Amino acid sequence: MFRDKWCGELRDTSAGSNVNLAGWVFRRRDHGGLIFVDLRDRSGIVQVVFSPDVSVEAHGLAHDLRSEFVISVQGEVRCRPEGTVNTDIATGRVEIYASKLVVLNESAPLPFTLEDAAEASEMLRLKHRYLDMRRPELQRNFIIRHKAAKGVRDYLDENGFLEIETPMLTKSTPEGARDYLVPSRLNPGNFYALPQSPQIFKQILMVAGMERYFQIVKCFRDEDLRSDRQPEFTQIDIEMSFTDQSEVLELVEGMIGRVFSDVLDISLEKKFEVLTYKDAMERFGSDKPDVRFGMELTDMADLAKASSFKVFLDAIESGGRVKAILGKGMAGLSRKDVDMLTEDAKAFGAKGLAWIKVKGGFESPIAKFFTEEIMKQMAERVKAEEGDMILFVADTDSVVHNVLGRMRLDLAKKLNLIPEGFKFLWVTGFPLLEWNDDEKRYAAMHHPFTSPTDEGIAKMLQMPDEVFGAKSESPELSSLTAKAYDLVLNGYEVGGGSIRIHRKEIQRRMFSLLGISDEEANEKFGFLLDALQYGAPPHGGIALGLDRLVMLMVGAASIREVIAFPKTQKASCVMSGAPSVVDQKQLRELYIKLNLPL
RNA sequence: GGGGCGGUAGUUCAGCUGGUUAGAACGCAUGCCUGUCACGCAUGAGGUCGCGGGUUCGAGUCCCGUCCGCCCCGCCA
Numbered sequence: 001m002f003r004d005k006w007c008g009e010l011r012d013t014s015a016g017s018n019v020n021l022a023g024w025v026f027r028r029r030d031h032g033g034l035i036f037v038d039l040r041d042r043s044g045i046v047q048v049v050f051s052p053d054v055s056v057e058a059h060g061l062a063h064d065l066r067s068e069f070v071i072s073v074q075g076e077v078r079c080r081p082e083g084t085v086n087t088d089i090a091t092g093r094v095e096i097y098a099s100k101l102v103v104l105n106e107s108a109p110l111p112f113t114l115e116d117a118a119e120a121s122e123m124l125r126l127k128h129r130y131l132d133m134r135r136p137e138l139q140r141n142f143i144i145r146h147k148a149a150k151g152v153r154d155y156l157d158e159n160g161f162l163e164i165e166t167p168m169l170t171k172s173t174p175e176g177a178r179d180y181l182v183p184s185r186l187n188p189g190n191f192y193a194l195p196q197s198p199q200i201f202k203q204i205l206m207v208a209g210m211e212r213y214f215q216i217v218k219c220f221r222d223e224d225l226r227s228d229r230q231p232e233f234t235q236i237d238i239e240m241s242f243t244d245q246s247e248v249l250e251l252v253e254g255m256i257g258r259v260f261s262d263v264l265d266i267s268l269e270k271k272f273e274v275l276t277y278k279d280a281m282e283r284f285g286s287d288k289p290d291v292r293f294g295m296e297l298t299d300m301a302d303l304a305k306a307s308s309f310k311v312f313l314d315a316i317e318s319g320g321r322v323k324a325i326l327g328k329g330m331a332g333l334s335r336k337d338v339d340m341l342t343e344d345a346k347a348f349g350a351k352g353l354a355w356i357k358v359k360g361g362f363e364s365p366i367a368k369f370f371t372e373e374i375m376k377q378m379a380e381r382v383k384a385e386e387g388d389m390i391l392f393v394a395d396t397d398s399v400v401h402n403v404l405g406r407m408r409l410d411l412a413k414k415l416n417l418i419p420e421g422f423k424f425l426w427v428t429g430f431p432l433l434e435w436n437d438d439e440k441r442y443a444a445m446h447h448p449f450t451s452p453t454d455e456g457i458a459k460m461l462q463m464p465d466e467v468f469g470a471k472s473e474s475p476e477l478s479s480l481t482a483k484a485y486d487l488v489l490n491g492y493e494v495g496g497g498s499i500r501i502h503r504k505e506i507q508r509r510m511f512s513l514l515g516i517s518d519e520e521a522n523e524k525f526g527f528l529l530d531a532l533q534y535g536a537p538p539h540g541g542i543a544l545g546l547d548r549l550v551m552l553m554v555g556a557a558s559i560r561e562v563i564a565f566p567k568t569q570k571a572s573c574v575m576s577g578a579p580s581v582v583d584q585k586q587l588r589e590l591y592i593k594l595n596l597p598l
Numbered sequence: 599g600g601g602g603c604g605g606u607a608g609u610u611c612a613g614c615u616g617g618u619u620a621g622a623a624c625g626c627a628u629g630c631c632u633g634u635c636a637c638g639c640a641u642g643a644g645g646u647c648g649c650g651g652g653u654u655c656g657a658g659u660c661c662c663g664u665c666c667g668c669c670c671c672g673c674c675a
Contacts, residue, residue: 033632047635067625084633092635109626112609115636120609123667176675196675223674347601347671434675447675514675558668568667 002072008044012093014077019096022072024134025065035062039073042139046091048073050098058101068107074100127574129565141562144263145550149216151259152236159251161212166201168194173524175448177221183590194220197543199447200528202239203500206539207531211241216546225569227558228492228548239541245483245499248542249426252487252495256424264553268424276429285405290491292423293412297323297404298382300392309369311354315394322394325408326382328415330389331357344410345393350403354392358384409491425488432456432480435473441515442477446484448510450498456480460509468512487544494549497542504532
């Protein structure tokens with residue numbers, strides 16, 4: 001036995017007792033006569049004193065200790081002498097007088113310091129992730145991640161859910177993200193796909209009468225990375241039978257509430273705020289708005305109409321919008337600052353940015369197009385006060401919302417308007433379909449198994465066949481709403497789900513609506529369609545992004561801080577070197593010939 | 599596919615309009631030190647300035663290309 005106590009648990013109540021500890025040398029302070037070592041294990045740090053008065057041998061050995069040597073120590077816990085207590089650490093009232101020291105392993109000098117003060121570059125941290133993970137911050141992240149996952153399991157278990165595994169080697173399906181493919185040796189020329197989510201399998205588990213399923217499971221999507229997106233990530237995947245939207249929301253609210261209270265000791269509001277997709281877009285210009293602060297998008301069309309500003313008038317004339325946000329305290333911005341804002345707006349897709357400063361009257365290049373009275377009403381509507389600035393975008397509906405939605409976030413960050421805390425939000429009533437202008441077809445906004453609303457189903461069943469697979473956008477189809485819902489936390493989408501289609505003929509109609517022929521549907525999704533004809537119960541569910549949720553819980557800026565071995569933006573692992581070339585032999589076994597670009 | 603930022607000692611960085619021997623702090627090594635806790639003191643070692651090419655009498659610095667990392671757009675049902 002190497003140890004009988006953890007470093008971080010020692011208090012003055014243990015004074016006088018003999019303990020065995022094991023861990024890493026965090027810091028060594030060698031005074032010649034006395035040597036102090038901060039010994040670290042996962043639980044924390046405790047000071048070990050090596051004195052020739054206690055053990056000449058241990059003291060001699062301690063001279064050669066270096067950072068991150070692995071040692072075990074036997075010694076007496078003593079209260080520290082008057083005036084030497086360290087209030088910065090939990091164990092600061094005691095120290096261990098070492099009677100025995102064993103060096104279990106030495107360590108080469110580290111490529112970077114483990115002290116949090118000087119952060120190493122992320123690449124270096126990832127290359128030596130085993131060192132990075134020794135840092136208390138990362139240890140805390142993984143403890144919280146573990147507790148969150150455990151809270152989820154406990155809660156779902158108590159609510160009658162069964163954790164059931166689904167295959168990792170599965171079938172490539174059209175729609176959605178790019179698949180990671182795995183060649184099949186036994187079936188030359190054929191490939192498995194790694195799951196983008198267990199969607200179809202969990203629906204089939206409902207047909208199988210499992211009624212309540214969950215899984216904490218890796219999913220894979222071969223798309224470009226972001227600070228909140230990794231090619232492999234973990235979902236809390238949930239599906240239940242005989243359910244409806246409100247029951248799913250209630251379940252998740254309970255689960256999240258439980259996790260936040262268990263793990264962070266934070267009690268959330270019992271019911272989360274609910275916004276429709278339409279309201280979210282109108283008010284915040286985003287389907288995943290951060291609602292911790294206001295700065296809402298304000299419609300200015302009626303007032304803009306009363307102006308002689310052609311840009312505004314044209315936008316309204318052609319069915320577009322004129323909306324504004326309030327730039328709190330931004331009237332002092334220089335010409336250059338405003339130019340930069342305009343560049344931002346253009347980068348987000350706007351043709352330009354109009355503005356009015358409230359600065360002892362109204363100051364604006366477009367002031368001449370407005371009466372004083374109109375500008376006064378505009379200012380009142382966005383609650384602009386002296387020193388503020390009103391920012392306008394006029395364009396199509398989607399451009400206005402996208403640009404102002406992004407600027408709202410950007411400016412709020414710059415102006416420090418976003419309060420700390422956790423604000424959950426449901427976004428519901430998503431459109432069922434999204435027109436893809438490049439491919440001249442509709443795509444499912446959520447996924448093709450999402451149920452339309454009841455009215456939507458009725459409409460769909462009545463629509464003439466010509467509507468399906470239409471090559472142009474149809475107002476009828478665009479207005480269909482889905483029984484889908486997203487869970488948003490502080491501006492991040494942390495979950496999404498829906499009530500599913502459980503009747504075969506509706507699923508078939510859905511496929512044809514998406515321009516997927518009966519033949520293709522049978523080939524790609526035949527197993528689901530088959531299953532649906534044998535008494536599939538009504539069902540629905542949700543999937544939550546565990547990585548994102550934990551990232552927000554620990555206050556990290558990137559998902560990589562809560563993943564043990566994350567990948568870089570080029571989806572490589574700098575520690576293992578994956579991905580890498582493989583032997584010709586391996587390729588031959590798989591009947592694969594490379595065709596690389598020059 | 600596109601935009602932006604970065605790559606100099608083991609680490610974090612500085613290095614101006616091109617100019618002598620490329621610096622600092624921390625870390626590392628050796629020695630001294632019995633109350634430190636970012637211990638202190640003394641001495642010392644340590645550099646392919648990401649890589650390749652070009653301009654120039656001369657390139658860490660300018661130009662072109664390329665690789666890598668980060669942020670964002672597109673993409674992510």
